[in-house]
Amino acid sequence: MFKDIDGGVCAPLGFQASGIHCGIRKNKSKKDLSLIVSDVMCHCASTxxxxxxxxxxxxxxxxxxxxLEAKAIICNSGNANTCNPNGIEIADQICQLCGNELHIDANDIVVASTGVIGQPLSLTPFQNHMSDLINALSTKGSQDACEGIMTTDTVKKEYAVEFELNGKTCHIGAIAKGSGMIHPNMATMLAFVTSDVAISKEMLNEVIHEVVDDTFNMVSVDGDTSTNDMLTLMCNGLAQNQEITQKDENYQCFKKALMYICTCLSQAIAKDGEGATKLLTCNVLHAKTKKDAKIVAKSVITSSLLKAAMFGEDANWGRILCAIGYSDADYDIQxxxxxxxSKKGKICVCQNGGGYPFSEEEAAQILSEDEIEIIIDLHDGDDQATAWGCDLTYDYVKINGDYRT
Amino acid sequence: MFKDIDGGVCAPLGFQASGIHCGIRKNKSKKDLSLIVSDVMCHCASTxxxxxxxxxxxxxxxxxxxxLEAKAIICNSGNANTCNPNGIEIADQICQLCGNELHIDANDIVVASTGVIGQPLSLTPFQNHMSDLINALSTKGSQDACEGIMTTDTVKKEYAVEFELNGKTCHIGAIAKGSGMIHPNMATMLAFVTSDVAISKEMLNEVIHEVVDDTFNMVSVDGDTSTNDMLTLMCNGLAQNQEITQKDENYQCFKKALMYICTCLSQAIAKDGEGATKLLTCNVLHAKTKKDAKIVAKSVITSSLLKAAMFGEDANWGRILCAIGYSDADYDIQxxxxxxxSKKGKICVCQNGGGYPFSEEEAAQILSEDEIEIIIDLHDGDDQATAWGCDLTYDYVKINGDYRT
Known part of the structure; x- marks a missing residue:
């Protein structure tokens, strides 16, 4: 129904992007300022x-x-512009500077920041390099923009898909960053999604929440909900499909494509969690309600003890039962x-809430892979949910023992 | 008002204890079975x-x-007897065996287990060594009993105090274990408290909850609430004080002594958290309500990011504001x-919700100590609370990456 394509946020018609080093970060080889611009006004929503x-x-x-309208997104890394007395003034002035150079209204700009909390953010690098940033805009600029928003991320998170609505070719593109302080409660650290689909503001606002609840809000790296989490979805309508104004077939189709993109980004953020060596996917099946399934999945994926066991490739399923037990969900333990x-196979370790005889050797083999699925069947209903996380490693401690310096 | 004394759970009159290796743990140098017995029937409550x-x-x-009556506590380490199909039967039979040898009713025995979840617990070591355990009973046996309940603990947690009620000398003694899977929600992993105070069942039940809410329930090592947490308080009345039957001066005095003992145990558990190198104490001052103060203190002490920063001796106060922000408490950020x-001094790092200029060198000096206090003044009311935790270290990951083997 839809296919993966290249181009990230520039894959949809009418979007350009850029990313440069402007001097917020000390390391000159690291980009620290990104821009995404649409040729025409977009319907735009954020969580x-x-x-x-x-x-x-x-x-x-x-x-x-x-x-619910915007034309551009500007985002810096290296400083979160959070807990600063003049933070709002600075964020306002970044939009003013950017709007002046782009010849658009500052009110039509989305602004975001990521990095250390509580350090003053100087306007100087923005003043000195805003024209460079705009001169660098290109329909091939998604990768640069993706680099400009990274902090401790080790891989770029950039996706795009193509699909059809009423015979019109449509696109969704996205970039995101994650890594640490990841336990999104609304959206993840930063994700910017572009589309050329025509969709009403009302439907845009619906679809963004429906999708984020099942994707970004189901990711945890370390249980710490950041101060700067934000997902922005811009739709400029240049695909010329008939505007989506109700929850019809076209809405569902767009939602599926968006769900796919956001699932890819969520998995990528979990897999690239600070210090992570393994992507953990927790699938909870046959729950009484969707809410119960979500609570169980997220409690298990968040447990430090389980995360450490997965790092050690130890099939310590008791920690899974423990994490289910301290969650607020409704289920029957028995x-x-x-x-x-994993790719190496599948093994049952617990049945009816108790131990099931299994080969430790076989389990260790399965857990030696870098993508592990934990399947929890509650046998208690028809709902299900998935959460994504990563293992807890020495490197998480190392990275966060000395993040600022 | 009260003074520290030796003797642990055997400090109060009429208590004996023992601890032996019976074969549940493979390492023969580690004790794995403990017993505490009162000469006379006790009023007894647990959380x-x-x-x-x-x-x-x-x-x-x-x-x-x-x-609310008991005469003895039996506890093994090395196996949690949790998620086992025949677990209740086994726990019952342990009490039967112990009761038969002690010539007391099995219903007057408190039973507890700690260790790996989901592995069958054999009755054989109990059958073979119950008489050894009972022969070892002694008024000097508290240390042995304390060793018999340890898992990954590195230090013994044993305290006792002496105080007076109506001119009668009274005592409280206690042993506890902690280390990992520590985020108590009622009591901690295991704590056994004895006293020779005379107190009614009703008042005993009151005081245990009042004290546990402010002590054990304010400790977190890793956010994982164990399946086997339990605190038991036995009072045998042999101090011959007039029985406490209402919340009078004597009740308050007993509560203060108990609060002191439980605070010592809570700090000891936090400081000996798996892999910990530092005890963290979070004091929240001037909160609107006690509940708000507790929520803030516990959210901060539980943050993986803050815990890693403390390990790295990095004054990254933004993570404290972040953890306050995602808590459910009521406060004014500004x-x-x-x-x-710490022993090295005190430094202000954040004022009015924003950065306060401080010397990184001085801060690093202060954070180099092994006991760190984080003081959060909400300037928003008159209530306060304290929570205890520890840093997140390489060794936590190491210990939990391979706990079972």
Whole structure:
């Protein structure tokens, strides 16, 4: 129904992007400022962190997106612009600078920041390099923009798909960053999604929440919900499909493509969690309700003890039952089965809430892979959910023992 | 008002204890079975884990303590007797064996287990060594009993105090274990407290909950609430004070002594958290309500990012604001001050919710100590709370990457 393509946020018609080093980060080989611009005005919605301590850019973006319209996204790394007394003023001035150079209204710009909390953000690098950033804009600029938003990320997270609506070719493109302070409660650290689909503001606002709840909000790296989480979806309508104005077949089709993109990004963020060596996928089956399935999946994927066991490739399923037990979900312990699965095979380790005889050797083989699936069958209903996470490693401790210096 | 004394659970009059190696653990140099016995019947209450997956011994103990009376506590390490199909039967038979040898009713015995979840617990070591355990009983046996309940603990947690009620000398003694899977929600992994105070069942049941809420329930090592948490308080009345039957001066005095003992145990458990190199104490001041203070303190002490920063001796206060932000507490971000304090001094790092200029060198000096206090002043009311935790280290990952083998 849809196929993977190249081009990231520039895959949809009418989008350009750029990423440069402007001097916020000390390391000159690291880009630290990114821009995404649409040729025409977009319908645009964002989801934000539910952390009560929010980055200044989030307040400014919320203001700018009240009318659900935007033309550009500007984002820096190396400084979160959070807990700074003049943070909102700085975020405002970044939009002013960018708007002036682009000849668009500052209110039509989405602004985001990621990096250390509580260090003053100077406007100087933005003043000195805004024209460089804009001169670098290109329909091939998605990779640069993706690099400009990375912090401790080790791989780029960039995806795009092509699909059809009413015979019109449509696209969705996206870039994201993750790594640490990842336990999104609304969206993840930063994800920017572009599309040339025509969709009403109302439907855009619906679809973004439906999709984020099942994707980014089901990822955990370390249980710490960041202050700057934000996902922004811009749709410029240049695909010329008939505008989506209700939850019809076309809405469902667009939602499926968006769900696919956001699932890819979520998995990529989990797999590239700080210090991670393994992607963990927790599938909870046959739950009473979707909510119960989600609670169980997220509790298991968040357990430090389970995460450390997965790093050690130890089939310590008791820690899974323990994490299910301290969650708020509704289930019958006596019915729970647990399997581990990877490319090397599948093994049952717990049946009816108790131990099931298994070969430790075979289990260790299965857990030696870098993508592990934990399958929890509650045998208690028809709903299911998936959560993504990663193992807890020496490197997570190393990276976070000395992040600022 | 009260003074520290030696003797642990045997410090109160009329208590004996023992600890032996009976063969549950493979390492013969590690004790794995402990017993505490009172000469006379005790008023006795327990608090238990709120994990819905509970160890079999908890179900049996709950049954035995319905009348709030007990004479003995038996506890093994090396196997949690949890998620085993015949776990309750085994826990029952342990009490039967012990009761027969002690010539007391099996219903007057509290039973507890700690160790790996989901591995069958054989009755054989208990059958073979119950008489050894009972022959070893002594008024000097508290240390042995303390060793018999340890798993990955590196230090013994044993305390006792002496105080007066109505001119009568009274005592409280205690042993506990902690280390990993520590995020108590009721009591911690295992704590056994004895006293010779005379107190009614009703008041005993009150005081245990009041004290545990402010002590054990404010400790977190890794956010994982165990399946076997349990604190048991036995009072045999041999101090011959007038029985405490209401919340009078004597109740408050007993509560203070008990609070002191439980605070010592809680700190010891946090400091000996798996892999820990530092004890973290988070003091939240001037909160709107006690509940708000507790939520903030526990959220901060549980943050993986903050714990890793403390290991790295990095004054990354932004992570404290972040953890306050994703908690459910009520406060005004703009009023929050944060200080770090240790033997080396005290330093303000955040004022009015924003950065406060400080010397990184001085901060690093302060954080180089092995006991760190994080002081969060909310400037928003009159309530306060304290939580205890530890840093997140390479050794936590190492210990838990391969716990079973």
């Amino acid at each position: 934000y962190t539910q952390n009560k301590v929010k980055g200044a850019p989030i307040y400014v973006t919320q203001q700018h997106l009240k009318n 019915k729970i089965d647990v399997d581990f699965k | 238990y884990t709120q994990n819905k997956v509970k160890g079999a011994p908890i179900y049996v103990t709950q049954q035995h303590l319905k009348n 009023k929050i001050d944060v200080d770090f304090k």
